[in-house]
Amino acid sequence: MTRSYYSNTFSYFLPDDSDKILGQLIRNHDFAVENLQRNAWIKQIEILKSVLTPFKNGQIYFEFSIPRMGKRVDNILIIDDFIFVVEFKVGDTEYQKHAIEQTIDYCLDLQNFHEGSHHEKIVPILISTKAPEIENVFKINNNLFELLKANQNNIAQIINQTLLLSDRNKINPTQWENSIYKPTPTIIEASQALYRGHSVSEISRSDAGAINLSKTTECINRIIEKSKTTNSKSICFLTGVPGAGKTLAGLNIANERRKAHEDENAVFLSGNGPLVYVLREALVRDEVQQAKENGEKLTKKKSAIKANAFIQNIHHFRDDNLISSKAPDEKVVVFDEAQRAWTKEKATSFMKSKGKEFEMSEPEFLIDVMNRHENYCTIICLVGGGQEINTGEAGLSEWVIALKNHYPNWDIYYSNLITADNDYLNDKTLKDWLKENGNAETELHLSVSVRSFRSEKISSFVHAVIDGNASQAKTILNEIDTLFPIRLTRDVNVAKDWLRKNKKGTERIGLVGSSGGRRLRPLGIDVKNEITAEDWFLNDASDVRSSHYLELVATEFDIQGLEIDYVCLAWDINFYFGNGEWHYQSFEGTKWKWINSEIDKSYLRNAYRVLMTRARQGLIIFIPHGDNLDQTRPNELYDNTYNFLSSCGIQTI
Numbered sequence: 001m002t003r004s005y006y007s008n009t010f011s012y013f014l015p016d017d018s019d020k021i022l023g024q025l026i027r028n029h030d031f032a033v034e035n036l037q038r039n040a041w042i043k044q045i046e047i048l049k050s051v052l053t054p055f056k057n058g059q060i061y062f063e064f065s066i067p068r069m070g071k072r073v074d075n076i077l078i079i080d081d082f083i084f085v086v087e088f089k090v091g092d093t094e095y096q097k098h099a100i101e102q103t104i105d106y107c108l109d110l111q112n113f114h115e116g117s118h119h120e121k122i123v124p125i126l127i128s129t130k131a132p133e134i135e136n137v138f139k140i141n142n143n144l145f146e147l148l149k150a151n152q153n154n155i156a157q158i159i160n161q162t163l164l165l166s167d168r169n170k171i172n173p174t175q176w177e178n179s180i181y182k183p184t185p186t187i188i189e190a191s192q193a194l195y196r197g198h199s200v201s202e203i204s205r206s207d208a209g210a211i212n213l214s215k216t217t218e219c220i221n222r223i224i225e226k227s228k229t230t231n232s233k234s235i236c237f238l239t240g241v242p243g244a245g246k247t248l249a250g251l252n253i254a255n256e257r258r259k260a261h262e263d264e265n266a267v268f269l270s271g272n273g274p275l276v277y278v279l280r281e282a283l284v285r286d287e288v289q290q291a292k293e294n295g296e297k298l299t300k301k302k303s304a305i306k307a308n309a310f311i312q313n314i315h316h317f318r319d320d321n322l323i324s325s326k327a328p329d330e331k332v333v334v335f336d337e338a339q340r341a342w343t344k345e346k347a348t349s350f351m352k353s354k355g356k357e358f359e360m361s362e363p364e365f366l367i368d369v370m371n372r373h374e375n376y377c378t379i380i381c382l383v384g385g386g387q388e389i390n391t392g393e394a395g396l397s398e399w400v401i402a403l404k405n406h407y408p409n410w411d412i413y414y415s416n417l418i419t420a421d422n423d424y425l426n427d428k429t430l431k432d433w434l435k436e437n438g439n440a441e442t443e444l445h446l447s448v449s450v451r452s453f454r455s456e457k458i459s460s461f462v463h464a465v466i467d468g469n470a471s472q473a474k475t476i477l478n479e480i481d482t483l484f485p486i487r488l489t490r491d492v493n494v495a496k497d498w499l500r501k502n503k504k505g506t507e508r509i510g511l512v513g514s515s516g517g518r519r520l521r522p523l524g525i526d527v528k529n530e531i532t533a534e535d536w537f538l539n540d541a542s543d544v545r546s547s548h549y550l551e552l553v554a555t556e557f558d559i560q561g562l563e564i565d566y567v568c569l570a571w572d573i574n575f576y577f578g579n580g581e582w583h584y585q586s587f588e589g590t591k592w593k594w595i596n597s598e599i600d601k602s603y604l605r606n607a608y609r610v611l612m613t614r615a616r617q618g619l620i621i622f623i624p625h626g627d628n629l630d631q632t633r634p635n636e637l638y639d640n641t642y643n644f645l646s647s648c649g650i651q652t653i
Helices: 018-028 035-051 097-113 155-163 173-178 187-196 208-230 246-260 273-293 300-310 314-323 344-353 362-370 397-406 428-437 458-466 470-480 492-502 518-523 533-538 598-612 635-647
Strands: 006-009 059-066 071-079 082-089 121-128 148-150 233-240 267-270 311-313 332-336 377-383 411-415 438-441 486-489 509-513 564-570 575-578 581-588 591-594 615-622
Touching: 006 018, 018 035, 018 059, 035 059, 035 071, 035 082, 035 155, 059 097, 059 173, 071 097, 071 155, 082 097, 082 155, 097 121, 121 155, 148 155, 187 246, 187 273, 208 233, 208 246, 208 377, 208 411, 233 246, 233 397, 246 267, 246 300, 246 332, 246 377, 267 300, 267 314, 273 300, 273 311, 273 533, 300 311, 311 314, 314 332, 314 362, 344 362, 362 377, 362 397, 397 428, 411 428, 428 438, 458 470, 458 598, 470 635, 486 492, 486 635, 492 509, 492 564, 492 615, 564 598, 575 598, 575 635, 581 598
Parallel strands: 082 121, 121 148, 233 377, 233 411, 267 311, 267 332, 332 377, 411 438, 486 615, 509 564, 564 615
Antiparallel strands: 006 059, 059 071, 071 082, 575 581, 581 591
């Protein structure tokens, strides 16, 4: 696959006909070329031919692809042991903030995801052609230079100054260009890329994770096609390790089927409200921006109609089908986080409060709705193990009970892990029934974590911490700390400074805490102050509602299924360590009360498990000092948790 629109050695680029170069750029562009883009390319070719004349050896790339971001770098120059990432702003008279962040983002993408760039020196250069000359600082950290600012007159001078820091090595451009690109997009980035038409193989890592995702997609497509040809109804249960990409797989399947088989009206359903709102808004913003860049007009309202049909709230789907007894338009439905569907008691109680009679669990009703189809249909359930975080979440058992008692004619396909692992189903009778009446498929389990490109052992570390196993946690942390820093502090301002210093470009930082952490409020961390998920996850650092501002705290309900780059987790004593084990409390009225129910304890454990696994690049845990003048914040309980986490090997700053 050719990654750029045009590439050549300096020695061939310099004498190459400028019109011929322009023609190649236009031919490779996916859309009609506007005059603005055409003129920008003409100016870039002119400037670079002038700038690069003194340099004998090197390689130039125009419009180098960055699939994870869905964008292209204006130019990349390979000279000696440097990768110059060049972004032109032709005609600009200043160095704009968004252009600075964009250029840095390109460099971070190459450094993190492009194998040939992992250990090379990368130099971001923003060229605002009409901007004043400024004094640059040639500072390098972890092989990445601070951004250099240039105008059209001093580019060569800046390149020469950079080359003075050479180690006299040479990058082989052919090997560099052909090295593996292994992106790990956030679910927001992935949904945008899939919606634009990129394949999973383009936006996901080219290793076991991508292979696993591709095999899973192929398996589910085979099941859907079989149901179609035999006029039968089928249900699939897809499992995966934390961060393995279950939601990505579900979005991919729904998107593929929606585009290739319009009659199926495939839809992605989730009971996770924040995830639905964030993904919808992200798709709309991206589609409107893409249209604008291609010279087209598209309103947010028009884009939202399509996005809202593709990604729906499962509860709205339920309510719509309560009104009508007809079969729904959708013949292929993906249920995200199916283990969180409501029990009969929860659903009945909720519907009663709405003045409606309802005598089914949510899984039973959802299968019943799809069972209205006279011919074929397929349900794909994405199931997480140990992720139930709220009262009334049914788990996988309710789905199996509904099939067993009411829908014996459905074809059942399930991940082989479901009958082998108690994390998914711990009822032996139901396991035995599944073995007799279903089809075990190894491809329906995603076994490789693709969430954090830094380390795949983070979930193991978190598991050890939640289990209270300090020695095991410490052993794991020793292996991952250089790749994925985890820090501890007693000062929230230190935590915030750590986040701000670590982030680069548009990397996202944020503050999270347990919804039960009610005594963080004296420190200005109010978990009851609800966020607007779209603003928190998508808006930039200038917006006080965004995660970047570090004012609004997201709880496990806001952030489950989503992720950001660097996280500060504020830890309260609703879950504290003492005498060799975890203790569980809820704050009611003016005091803490013990949690005695085992199911409620599991919800609290899972809440902290979710919060500890939301970071892609680094985590800092803030444990406040207590205040013995405040009976609700005794020093000892905070100190005990801090001491335990320290014994897990987490370094204090």
